[in-house]
Amino acid sequence: MQQKTGENATETVFTDQVVITAVEDENSDFTRLSASLAEIRKLKDVLGYILRSDTSAVLDFIEPDKITENAILSSQIHDSCGEITKLFNLGGTESVLVEGENVKVLCMSIGENSISVFMEKNAAHSGIIKRILV
Amino acid sequence: MTEAYPTALQTIINEFKNITPEITNTFIFQKNGEIIASTEASNEDQNKKLIAAFNNIADQAEIIGGIENLTIQGSDSQLTITSMNNRYLVNVSLRAADEKMVKMLTRVIVPTVVKLVDQIPELSSNELFRAKNPEVNPMEEIGPSDKQTTQSESVNDISASFSSEPILPEPPVNQFMIEKIGGLLVPCDIVRVDSEVIAKWHDIYGDKEITQVHIETLEGKAIMCGFKPIKETSNNGKGIIQFPEKVMQALQTSKGKLVMVKPVITRQGEKIVAAKNRRKRN
Numbered sequence: 001m002q003q004k005t006g007e008n009a010t011e012t013v014f015t016d017q018v019v020i021t022a023v024e025d026e027n028s029d030f031t032r033l034s035a036s037l038a039e040i041r042k043l044k045d046v047l048g049y050i051l052r053s054d055t056s057a058v059l060d061f062i063e064p065d066k067i068t069e070n071a072i073l074s075s076q077i078h079d080s081c082g083e084i085t086k087l088f089n090l091g092g093t094e095s096v097l098v099e100g101e102n103v104k105v106l107c108m109s110i111g112e113n114s115i116s117v118f119m120e121k122n123a124a125h126s127g128i129i130k131r132i133l134v
Numbered sequence: 135m136t137e138a139y140p141t142a143l144q145t146i147i148n149e150f151k152n153i154t155p156e157i158t159n160t161f162i163f164q165k166n167g168e169i170i171a172s173t174e175a176s177n178e179d180q181n182k183k184l185i186a187a188f189n190n191i192a193d194q195a196e197i198i199g200g201i202e203n204l205t206i207q208g209s210d211s212q213l214t215i216t217s218m219n220n221r222y223l224v225n226v227s228l229r230a231a232d233e234k235m236v237k238m239l240t241r242v243i244v245p246t247v248v249k250l251v252d253q254i255p256e257l258s259s260n261e262l263f264r265a266k267n268p269e270v271n272p273m274e275e276i277g278p279s280d281k282q283t284t285q286s287e288s289v290n291d292i293s294a295s296f297s298s299e300p301i302l303p304e305p306p307v308n309q310f311m312i313e314k315i316g317g318l319l320v321p322c323d324i325v326r327v328d329s330e331v332i333a334k335w336h337d338i339y340g341d342k343e344i345t346q347v348h349i350e351t352l353e354g355k356a357i358m359c360g361f362k363p364i365k366e367t368s369n370n371g372k373g374i375i376q377f378p379e380k381v382m383q384a385l386q387t388s389k390g391k392l393v394m395v396k397p398v399i400t401r402q403g404e405k406i407v408a409a410k411n412r413r414k415r416n
Contacts, residue, residue, distance in 0.1 A: 023406070028279030080187040081204075084188075087183055090208025099198075100198025100201060101199025102199050118198075
């Protein structure tokens with residue numbers, strides 16, 4: 001399922017496995033990152049991603065039934081790791097990697113945009129970081 | 135978990151700084167939030183806030199199969215949290231640190247030691263003894279003989295195993311934070327220990343009299359002195375030990391620092407108890 005909604009919602013598209021929620025705005029970083037992540041999403045071991053700014057959000061997952069739980073986890077990682085970074089004076093956060101038993105989550109913040117990429121544990125996350133930063 | 139467990143972990147993480155000076159902070163906490171070992175540079179309040187933040191993520195991480203590793207790459211430093219059998223190792227290091235070395239320490243060495251130490255309580259004291267002395271058969275452990283006498287003379291620390299008396303367990307080691315006590319009625323050479331811990335010692339050693347404790351600072355200064363239970367019930371179970379000024383001076387330590395404490399179990403203590411028991415019977 002693919003979906004766009006919000007204050008100025010423009011379209012709602014339904015496909016089999018993807019949900020996208022977005023609000024239109026003038027955030028050029030958001031547009032660029034959205035395009036990069038759409039390409040990253042096609043990689044073999046990538047399970048899905050969340051791109052969120054103050055006004056917009058894009059969610060795209062292979063398994064749509066896990067979107068809510070993934071979104072809650074993603075939000076918690078960004079919030080808690082932000083606290084930890086300040087607490088231990090780590091400097092600006094470049095990336096956060098949370099590895100579970102089978103899945104790992106790569107979280108990054110670029111400007112006001114926060115990104116979470118969910119992938120298989122054996123996926124090469126450093127390559128994904130490079131692609132996001134390009 | 136054995137009482138010696140925190141000491142073993144403490145010893146390892148104290149070495150981190152020597153191996154990689156870029157490591158700025160290391161500590162280990164349990165799933166319930168209890169910190170079981172930490173480097174000197176650790177700030178307890180800071181560590182507790184980190185544990186709370188980490189637990190908030192862990193609560194939501196079931197969808198990815200729990201958290202095995204968490205790495206935050208900051209522009210100046212990096213922080214890793216590694217899961218090790220219901221315990222978590224937190225390590226903060228500068229970005230200049232040798233990444234391979236940090237990974238080896240946090241993902242290989244410490245988890246391996248934790249795994250090994252976890253297996254120790256599964257072995258009985260006899261099994262441990264046999265592991266140390268594979269050539270001694272069980273029969274030789276019971277009755278006295280010339281051969282046994284020779285062995286007990288050559289290896290002092292095994293002598294107890296050859297007598298008919300039961301093998302005493304190793305004294306448990308507890309880590310406490312120092313609190314200062316003072317006043318006219320406070321003896322200058324007696325420390326006050328958590329009464330629950332003292333009760334545990336008596337559980338382990340039965341009627342063996344324990345009159346002294348061995349106290350060691352993280353810097354390696356050690357003394358033996360008498361002890362009494364902490365008077366105020368509200369101060370029990372808090373992980374503190376109360377020191378008079380003189381003891382603090384002797385150990386060159388201060389309020390808020392951590393010390394390792396274990397009971398002193400001596401053969402003399404056992405003899406005193408045996409003599410008391412004989413007098414009672416007569």
